[in-house]
Amino acid sequence: MPEMIFRVRWPDGKEIDCYSPSLVIQDHFTPGTTYPIAEFLQKADTALTEASERVRARYGFPCSRALGQLQVIRQACAPFLNRPDAQVSILSFKF
Template identity: 80%
Template sequence: MPEMTFRVRWPDGKESDCYSPSLVIQDHFTLGQDYPVPMFLEKADTALTQASERVRARYGFACSRALGQLQTIQQVCAPFLTQSDAQVRVLSFKS
């Protein structure tokens, strides 16, 4: 199963590499696109849960690393949820 990382810029200008066990991230995010924080969270939840389920279908267990990445994303985004103009930008995909 092809893994990938996707780089994002958070509303505070910091950048992070995020992990996915599947290329499914590219089905949910557009390179160079800004997303309001709630929308980014919703898309990340859908994409990383789907990626984890692909691992489950293939190997018989969920991908704890993908679910951990989702938890990290939720924690990083939490302080920005009250800022209506806060956006997350998808900077790159690497497989």
């Protein structure tokens, strides 16, 4: 399966690389686009869960790395969820 890294910038300006075991991230995010924090979290949840299920369909087990990445994203979003102006930017995709 093709893996990818998507780089994000959090509302506090920090940037991190996030992992996906599938290119499905491209179906949910666009580089150069900024998303309200709640929308970003919902899209990340959908995309990484779908990516993990693609691994399950192919190999018979979910992708623990994708689910771990989703947990990291949930934790990173938590401090910003009560700020309606908080946004996350998708900076790039790396294949």
